[in-house]
Amino acid sequence: MRDNPVLRTCAKILFAPIIVFGLYVQFHGDYSPGGGFQAGVIIAAAFILHALIFGLEAGRRLVPQWLNLALLAAGVLLYGGVGVAGMSMGGLYLDYNVLLPDPSAGQHVGIILVEFGVGLTVTAVMLALFHAFAGFNPERFGDETSDEADHSRGGS
Amino acid sequence: MIDPVSIITDSWNYLIVICLMMGGLFIVISQNNLVKKLVGLAIFQTSVFLFYITVGKMAGGTAPILLDSADVAYSNPLPHVLILTAIVVGVATTALGLALVLRIHAAFGSIEDDEVLTIKAEAALPRVTRAASETDSEARS
């Protein structure tokens, strides 16, 4: 698809605005419909569009496997880390009131950090799912699991 | 059950959504194709979400995003939160199910329920003796 000039140009033009819209949905989730899950899916859609038009290898070069896995874990760690930070400041696990001197400001910070962690994990998971499905190679798995099937069909 | 008219006027939303749920369940049980089963499961899940959100609707209410004016009725935000979680968990389940379908196809060559069971049954008996002889020769070498 990278030979088609219309698709190539549109993908290049749309890539950045989609990510900006995803970030808007992420951080504006307090004032309008939005939040971590929706933003994660939108940002992943930008990378999936790029991989669809320019090929899976180009998409992999943009977000390597190790970066994908690191973001996957970083989101969950951020969420859990906010809870541990609440504990270290004298409150219970995931208590946002103690994060800052003013309880309602602490709640605000806690909510923003936690939603960002959710957004990171969802982005990384959607992108990893896409690459796992689109890059699936059946021949790699046919030999080790289908011994019975091959023998039963009287071949090999 | 006493007043059928009030059942229809008060709860017709619930009745249609229950029909959708049962339709999804019908697809899951009756279809042999694994991909169609997964599609039926996704339809069933979405219908359950519809049922739940209908419980949270308040007549004359609006979306639970606070406006500046007072004396506005808001729909219940709690079912929305629970269903948000359920939607994401649903897509996670669907992704895992599709990955399993791909591996089943790679291993058996078919995604029809009855064909996969037949191939497994045909391969059951000889596999035990063949696997035993393979591990014996591996242990010796």
Add this chain to the structure above:
Amino acid sequence: MSVFVTNLLLLLFLVFLLVLVIMTRRLFAVVVLAGAYSLVSAAMFVNLDAVDVAFTEAAVGAGISTVLFLATMAYLPGREKVLPPSGRIGNAMAAGIICVFAGALLVAAAVELPAVGDPNAPAHVHVAPRYLAESDSFLHIPNVVTTVLASYRGFDTLGETVVVFTAGLGVLVLLSGFTRTRRAAQDRAGVKEDSDA
């Protein structure tokens, strides 16, 4: 009145899509119909004042779910196998009996629920007024769904994030081959493993 008509039309459209999914044999069409079902139910969610849920359903259900289904269909046969009529009727009858029975139980329970939209239903008077009031007076955050999701029910969201993480790991293990047996088989066969999945 217009709300009632919109609700009814959307729900009937969903029933129509469901019947089409049951009758269609080409799997590509079935997958696209499932995406359409998700989109129409997102419209239904907007009608029921659940805008966050509609956003998520449209993005996740009609977006990611359809992409994953289509990515899977690239490796699978495109039509479902047609059973002989006896097999089809047997399957349909067994499933039909179970569905009618379960549906009857659900209907018997659903008619006992309060009317749709009743402001005095137990669901509306328990904790929801407190969440709505405190989001205004204490938290000063307009989107109540976000405050309930991240603050009042933060543990549930932590669990959900871990579920998404686990699903990603599970798919990577299943499809990209991060398993010990596959690596052992490749070492035995002397194949150099390419780290690019």
